[in-house]
Amino acid sequence: MKLTALFGSMMFAVALTCSAFAVDASKPNIIVILADDLGRGEYSDFGTKDIQTPNIDRLCHEGLTFDNFYANSCVCSPSRAALMTGCFPNRVGVPGVIREEDQDNNWGWLAQGVRLFPQLLKPAGYQSAIVGKWHLGINSPNTPTERGFDRFDGFLGDMMDDYWTHLRHGQNFMRHNQEVVSPEGHATDVFTDWALRYLDERSKSKEPFFLYLAYNAPHDPIQPKPDWLAKVKAREPGLSEKRAKLVALIEHLDDGIGKVLAKLDETGLAKNTIVLFSSDNGGVLSNEANNGPWRSGKTHMYEGGLRVPCMVRWPGHVAPGTHSNRVALLMDILPTALEIVGQTPPPNIDGVSFLPTLLGETQPEPVRDLYFVWREGGLLHQGDATEALRQGDWKLVRDNVFAPIELYNVKDDPKETTDLANKEKSTYRNLSVALRRQIQRGGGVPWQPPAK
8 A cells, every 4th residue: 555545544544533433414415427438447546657547546545446346247238227226237127238229239128116226315315317328228218317317418328429429320319308409519528517517506405416427438439539639649659549549538538527526626515425436347458448457358258348447435434545355346336325325225136335345344245146247139149148157256257158158266367367167167067057047037027128
């Protein structure tokens, strides 16, 4: 641990002792910022030399960094479904990417009757808003305001074909609640501006709020603003064109996060606001993303496709500059938030609260199977699913639907270089049974909309 972080932790501990600080009775505001396809190593505090992210770094320095944090899938929709429900995504009807505008290539439908993040916070008095990417349904009844959000400013679909026109296949999925809107500007700026406007409004209210700020950066297409690209090229002349464009897009995203943090400071909201930052899956290798030392990237069940950044800042509660080795996932954010605000999570969710870890308490790893899934079409998948299942240090990987399942010990072999399926046969059999059990659990939930 760096000396500055160690000193900050010591001072924080002294403050706790002197004031007998416990979780504040006043309900904190909650902001979850989710990047799209951000690799595990794509911020400068990680040690990456060709990128400058002072605002993501600020969250590291002022809060806790999870060193073993995972998305629930290697692609978008399933991870977002897990975040919103606290469940493995196949258990809520989203084992793959939702593309309702293309029914022949649609692999998810968010289950009815499942209560989402904003609905579960509502009894505690929370107002909820989503700004940015939804990707859990473009049609009724699965639009954001129909699934519990009080406000929606963003786009419904999976991606934009252009960061400036905001269109997808020539269609406009940008909305203010249910109203079609056509904002001008780069999508990152649009979403930042909408988030700032929302924070200004909430600063005038005494009600606590939940803001889900879901940027689409740095998802394809890699379209940074020209001035940001010029800045990166001048600073890092040795970068390839691809890498320079990706770095510029990420640094522009970081600047938007910085504006959000500055607005919290300006309005006085910062002192009673939790800010959590993460990503929906690993980075895209063909875009020269940095997923750290781990194997592979987005669309793969190896560690590089599943490990994502996660930092949590909560002034007065989370010790600054600290790290946790605890294994946690996007689906754990919901039960953590509910415990903070005094609400009981639904009894059948898969996520586990990591609140004790945030507060610096000893928290044993829960005994649980971790299941990751991505169902997809095309010649690559033919409608089948790639999957991974982890028990403790052992991880079963089905990264290719036409190839044998692999087995790794991720503690001894974090880069997944040595397949032990033929050597550790007992472990392989046990994890295979557990994998089939998860497939059976999800099999009871439809992942296509009902026939009309």
